[in-house]
Amino acid sequence: MSRQTPTFQETADAYLNNTQLRENLGHATHTIRDKRADIVGEMPDWEHLREAGNKLKKRVMRHLDSYLLQLEASVQEAGGHVHWARDAEEANDIITGLVKQQQVDEVVKVKSITTDEIKLNEALKKEGIQALETDLAELIVQLAEDEPSHILVPAIHKNRKEIRDLFREKLNNKELTDRPEDLAEAARLYLRKKFLSAKVGISGANFGVADTGTIAVVESEGNGRMCTTLPETLITVMGIEKLIPTWQDFEVFMQLLPRSSTAERMNPYNSFWTGVTPGDGPQEFHLVLLDNGRTNVLADEVGRQTLNCIRCSACLNVCPVYERTGGHAYHSVYPGPIGAILTPQLKGIEDDGAASLPYASSLCGACYEVCPVKIDIPKVLVHLRGKIVDEKKRNGSLKAKLDPEHVGLKLMAQAFKNSKRYERAQKLAQTGQNIFVKDGKISSLPGYLSGWSAMRDLKPIPKETFREWWRNRNE
Amino acid sequence: MRISLFITCFNDTLFPETGKAMVRLLERLGHTVDFPFEQTCCGQMHYNTGYQEEAIPLVRKFIDVFGDAEYIVAPSASCVAMIHEFYPKVAERSGDAQLAKEVEEIIPKVYELSQFLVDELGIEDVGAYYPHKVTFHPTCHSIRMLHVGDAPLKLLRKVKGLELEELPGALECCGFGGTFAVKNADTSMAMLSDKMKNIESTGAKACTSIDNSCLMHIGGGLSRKGSDTKAVHLAEILASTEENQ
Numbered sequence: 237m238s239r240q241t242p243t244f245q246e247t248a249d250a251y252l253n254n255t256q257l258r259e260n261l262g263h264a265t266h267t268i269r270d271k272r273a274d275i276v277g278e279m280p281d282w283e284h285l286r287e288a289g290n291k292l293k294k295r296v297m298r299h300l301d302s303y304l305l306q307l308e309a310s311v312q313e314a315g316g317h318v319h320w321a322r323d324a325e326e327a328n329d330i331i332t333g334l335v336k337q338q339q340v341d342e343v344v345k346v347k348s349i350t351t352d353e354i355k356l357n358e359a360l361k362k363e364g365i366q367a368l369e370t371d372l373a374e375l376i377v378q379l380a381e382d383e384p385s386h387i388l389v390p391a392i393h394k395n396r397k398e399i400r401d402l403f404r405e406k407l408n409n410k411e412l413t414d415r416p417e418d419l420a421e422a423a424r425l426y427l428r429k430k431f432l433s434a435k436v437g438i439s440g441a442n443f444g445v446a447d448t449g450t451i452a453v454v455e456s457e458g459n460g461r462m463c464t465t466l467p468e469t470l471i472t473v474m475g476i477e478k479l480i481p482t483w484q485d486f487e488v489f490m491q492l493l494p495r496s497s498t499a500e501r502m503n504p505y506n507s508f509w510t511g512v513t514p515g516d517g518p519q520e521f522h523l524v525l526l527d528n529g530r531t532n533v534l535a536d537e538v539g540r541q542t543l544n545c546i547r548c549s550a551c552l553n554v555c556p557v558y559e560r561t562g563g564h565a566y567h568s569v570y571p572g573p574i575g576a577i578l579t580p581q582l583k584g585i586e587d588d589g590a591a592s593l594p595y596a597s598s599l600c601g602a603c604y605e606v607c608p609v610k611i612d613i614p615k616v617l618v619h620l621r622g623k624i625v626d627e628k629k630r631n632g633s634l635k636a637k638l639d640p641e642h643v644g645l646k647l648m649a650q651a652f653k654n655s656k657r658y659e660r661a662q663k664l665a666q667t668g669q670n671i672f673v674k675d676g677k678i679s680s681l682p683g684y685l686s687g688w689s690a691m692r693d694l695k696p697i698p699k700e701t702f703r704e705w706w707r708n709r710n711e
Numbered sequence: 712m713r714i715s716l717f718i719t720c721f722n723d724t725l726f727p728e729t730g731k732a733m734v735r736l737l738e739r740l741g742h743t744v745d746f747p748f749e750q751t752c753c754g755q756m757h758y759n760t761g762y763q764e765e766a767i768p769l770v771r772k773f774i775d776v777f778g779d780a781e782y783i784v785a786p787s788a789s790c791v792a793m794i795h796e797f798y799p800k801v802a803e804r805s806g807d808a809q810l811a812k813e814v815e816e817i818i819p820k821v822y823e824l825s826q827f828l829v830d831e832l833g834i835e836d837v838g839a840y841y842p843h844k845v846t847f848h849p850t851c852h853s854i855r856m857l858h859v860g861d862a863p864l865k866l867l868r869k870v871k872g873l874e875l876e877e878l879p880g881a882l883e884c885c886g887f888g889g890t891f892a893v894k895n896a897d898t899s900m901a902m903l904s905d906k907m908k909n910i911e912s913t914g915a916k917a918c919t920s921i922d923n924s925c926l927m928h929i930g931g932g933l934s935r936k937g938s939d940t941k942a943v944h945l946a947e948i949l950a951s952t953e954e955n956q
């Protein structure tokens with residue numbers, strides 16, 4: 237296997253030792269987790285809504301080709317332009333080209349993970365264009381030259397004091413306190429000037445409606461509203477899976493999304509636009525439809541449901557693994573449970589880092605329980621593990637095939653096929669363990685199993701197995 | 712009633728006491744227990760780690776061994792969940808339509824112990840006696856995959872002398888997760904330390920559950936900490952009586 241990104245295991249350990257990070261994250265995820273549970277609990281028909289969301293998204297995936305063409309036609313009819321991008325490079329070329337046409341060197345951006353996925357800001361920078369993040373949390377991440385660690389709250393790994401220090405330095409505001417109001421005000425003053433002068437705005441999309449051509453962005457701060465209304469030109473980057481069939485389907489998604497993401501009944505700002513409207517808002521609108529691996533995901537019958545995701549981040553907030561390691565351990569703009577299934581499918585499992593992600597889960601199933609569109613994340617994780625092992629058997633290096641887990645599981649599979657062989661293996665394990673047993677327990681194991689014994693004792697294997705007891709009893 | 716015991720390889724080898732307790736309990740309740748010797752492993756560890764091809768012969772074996780059984784009961788929620796949730800997938804992968812049919816037929820006959828007692832037999836009071844403070848950890852697979860609900864709690868509430876302490880953060884994963892506990896050992900331990908904190912906060916003498924795999928992890932952590940709290944399988948509590956205390 238080629239190696240591009242570090243594995244989850246390698247990185248997680250460093251984050252686990254960062255107690256400040258674990259405290260910030262533990263606190264933040266538990267708060268939002270409880271709030272979500274309360275606000276979802278208000279809805280007697282929540283399970284029906286989830287079912288409806290799932291069915292709608294499934295339908296979109298089944299007929300994605302025709303819905304996309306329908307969307308293209310409706311956007312064009314409403315005066316917008318549609319561009320198709322096969323991958324990140326194509327998308328970035330299209331967008332930089334469009335920005336350059338406007339002869340500007342600065343654009344304002346609404347928080348958009350899709351643009352993070354294609355590393356748009358870097359591509360723009362190469363062309364001398366500065367992209368200014370206007371979402372408070374994204375701005376924090378950008379000023380800190382950091383990476384987002386959560387889908388919805390990109391700076392969830394930072395606390396107030398850390399943010400105050402950052403703003404004191406970068407926004408040149410030496411007297412700033414760490415009160416949330418003051419921090420927001422400092423950002424507001426800084427951003428307001430930029431909004432008023434920006435000629436080009438760039439956004440992502442929460443939804444694109446096939447039958448009307450409407451694009452929707454929901455948010456909490458109002459910066460998105462400004463980015464999508466003040467500049468003369470608006471460029472929206474949308475993954476091809478963000479489609480919904482009709483305007484009416486908002487009935488389902490506008491209930492599912494805010495309750496699952498920010499634990500609100502409704503988002504404070506819901507912006508919808510359809511092409512261009514003369515005399516009102518941007519007079520030039522471009523929609524860039526991005527594939528970047530999504531059609532490969534679509535081709536996998538089990539993996540396909542990953543595309544249902546509406547990026548609410550509920551799965552991150554309930555995930556016991558994410559809660560402890562934080563988002564950076566996933567080495568992707570999509571962290572947490574959704575990232576663990578999406579990243580390997582988008583990037584391909586030939587990448588060591590991506591292939592480690594489906595294993596970054598205890599399969600506890602908390603994510604599936606909250607997912608508003610019912611993506612069976614544990615099932616997809618196990619499915620991807622299967623693909624990774626199949627690939628290893630086919631093309632794995634000798635080293636991969638000598639890996640103790642691989643060898644061990646192969647041997648055990650042989651033993652389990654036949655109860656006589658299995659009994660012999662039991663006996664072997666009973667004798668084999670003797671060198672490790674001390675004071676009636678095993679406190680240290682070598683190699684692959686050392687991870688177990690570093691912090692957990694193991695009870696030695698008893699002298700008599702259950703089947704031996706049964707045999708003796710019935711003799 | 713004739714009950715075929717699926718002990719699971721894990722309990723057979725590492726926790727025979729749980730199997731013995733199950734036999735005592737079911738016989739005490741007047742049932743005939745039978746243990747088909749040919750049984751080995753359900754294939755969960757292989758399947759969940761990605762060795763899905765290797766699970767096919769194990770599913771075949773399970774059908775061969777238990778095909779004629781009336782009731783198949785196991786002391787492990789995650790192994791039963793494997794059968795209910797993933798055996799159809801394994802059968803599908805094998806491309807063997809007969810196997811798929813047999814899997815479909817056997818699934819409704821496979822029960823986890825507490826579910827079998829409460830939902831199938833309709834008993835909550837099994838006549839057990841266990842004079843200790845106990846807390847219960849509902850394992851993820853038992854709750855979210857097998858949906859056993861509060862069957863184990865119903866049984867525990869009826870045990871004489873037992874003082875049941877509610878476990879804070881009960882529904883949070885203990886961090887076991889099969890090979891996850893070894894592959895991502897540090898993350899697994901970070902999860903376990905919070906679970907242990909919650910267990911110890913109850914002051915319970917025993918933390919019980921319906922899966923020895925999670926209990927081995929929890930018990931191993933508690934033992935390393937030098938804690939007084941022990942991990943005990945539910946079957947062992949239910950098998951205890953005033954006579955055999």
Ligand code: SF4
Nearest residue numbers: 545546548549551607
């Ligand atoms: S996978 Fe489900 S829960 Fe997670 S972000 Fe996507 S929609 Fe939300």
